Amino acid sequence: MPSPTRPRRGVTARRLALVAVLGTLAGCGEEPPPALGEERVAPGEAALGAAMTERILEIGERHRAAGEPIPRFNQPKTVACATATFEVPPLDDDLAVGLFAEPGRFEALVRFANATRQDDRDKDLRGASLRLFGVPGAESLAGPPGQQDFLFNSHPALFAGTPEAFYRFVEAVADERLWWYFVNPLAPQPRSLMIALRARGQPDSPLAVTYWSTTPYRFGEGRAVKYSLRSCAGDPAPMAAPDPDHPDHLRHALAEQLEEGEACLSFQVQFQTDPEAMPIEDASVVWDEDASPFRPVGRLILHRQAIDTPQALARCESTVFNPWNTHPAHRPLGGINRLRRAIYQAAGAQRTTHNATLAGESPP
Known part of the structure; x- marks a missing residue:
């Protein structure tokens, strides 16, 4: 996705905190099997969602600063x-x-x-x-x-099907290196890559x-x-x-x-x-x-x-x-849907307000 400014680089306190959250999400202990329709909300999911919303809005802000329409993230x-x-x-x-x-x-x-x-x-x-x-x-x-x-x-499956996987995907897009999500040697995603390739038609x-x-x-x-x-x-x-x-x-x-x-x-x-x-x-x-x-x-x-x-x-x-x-x-139901609530609402408001203003219309 083209951008007029380069995204922020380096290790920040926020990213270190998110690394800890991801470790918590991945390291949950054994639990009894879930019942039909039962959700399991992992600790730290709210912080993960807030960080994802911030990065997605950051992408939109680059388009706004360049005087371009803001596209949907997906x-x-x-x-x-x-x-x-x-x-x-x-x-x-x-x-x-x-x-x-x-x-x-x-x-x-x-x-x-x-x-x-x-x-x-x-x-x-x-x-x-x-x-x-x-x-x-x-x-x-x-x-x-x-x-x-x-x-x-x-396609019947998402290539980033959990909150932590989706966060890594959002980070890769925001940093303008989508390929890194799939080939990062520290967190390889071969199954995600196969799903992404099979989904294209x-x-x-x-x-x-x-x-x-x-x-x-x-x-x-x-x-x-x-x-x-x-x-x-x-x-x-x-x-x-x-x-x-x-x-x-x-x-x-x-x-x-x-x-x-x-x-x-x-x-x-x-x-x-x-x-x-x-x-x-x-x-x-x-x-x-x-x-x-x-x-x-x-x-x-x-x-x-x-x-x-x-x-x-x-x-x-x-x-x-x-x-x-x-x-x-x-x-x-599920983590991806729980994240969608705030992310879609915030990103949608940013996109429709800016694009209406750019077109000389009243914001919705």
């Missing part, structure tokens, strides 16, 4: 922004929880994104962020109540991708799930990009499809059935779909619309998605 390119309807059908009793308790329809907004690349032709991890509006009982961190957010990646359309939440969420009391968003059974195959050599070919592919008609994505849940093989606190571990298959609980209908207008793209650019905009029955 998934910076908005590939497409579409309105939709989220439909909940009648469900079995074990699925009829929270926003899925009764059949219903909710207005929705979905943002498709690239994780790191501005050019759609490059291999990359892809993402989707979904917001539902008017969900009874859903609580928002900012803005009106009733907003329910879901975040997805195009070159799809023909955002609708040709299967998305996973990677992190777990409550599904009523004492139960945990991961989410997935994938093509509806029997839905026509997504259209191939009309201009595959264009850097915005994914946007163009979806735009062409939604000019012709609707598209459907199935929203599914996978229950945690083994608290050790399906951990809450490590998002780098894939939950076995043979042991616990995904089950459909809703459908996302993308209506016929124009998605490649400046107004459509600007709407998603000004939206701050956060998994803590949620119904209590679907509260985020």
Whole structure:
């Protein structure tokens, strides 16, 4: 990520303190096995989260000082922004929880994104962020109540799946040496590197991708799930990009499809059935779909619309998605999600305020 100033170097008192925190996190003693849906908050996690927020805001400050728009720390390119309807059908009793308790329809907004690349032709991890509006009982961190957010990646595991791993990743990005996260001989990350390499793909359309939440969420009391968003059974195959050599070919592919008609994505849940093989606190571990298959609980209908207008793209650019905009029955679980609450809120406020000011608009 380009920067007009060099990041701070050297060993500081703050970093020495964080080294001690990381050692504490890594050195926890033996504990009894967790129960289904049980979280285990490590000592020092709050300090780790505060340090990560500081470093991410530091990156944004470099862009602000250079008079540049501040991109999202993760998934910076908005590939497409579409309105939709989220439909909940009648469900079995074990699925009829929270926003899925009764059949219903909710207005929705979905943002498709690239994780790191501005050019759609490059291999990359892809993402989707979904917001539902008017969900009874859903609580928002900012803005009106009733907003329910879901975040997805195009790979079922995160390469930095614990708070301490994610902190090391943030440090590497802030110091402009991302490669060091993967090859640092003092803290090698070969498994993280393999996940990162396997996660990259070159799809023909955002609708040709299967998305996973990677992190777990409550599904009523004492139960945990991961989410997935994938093509509806029997839905026509997504259209191939009309201009595959264009850097915005994914946007163009979806735009062409939604000019012709609707598209459907199935929203599914996978229950945690083994608290050790399906951990809450490590998002780098894939939950076995043979042991616990995904089950459909809703459908996302993308209506016929124009998605490649400046107004459509600007709407998603000004939206701050956060998994803590949620119904209590679907509260985020695990260390990565606990960190996301403050980090996404602070970084989102910095980004939207500065970018609106830069564009001569009123901050949101």
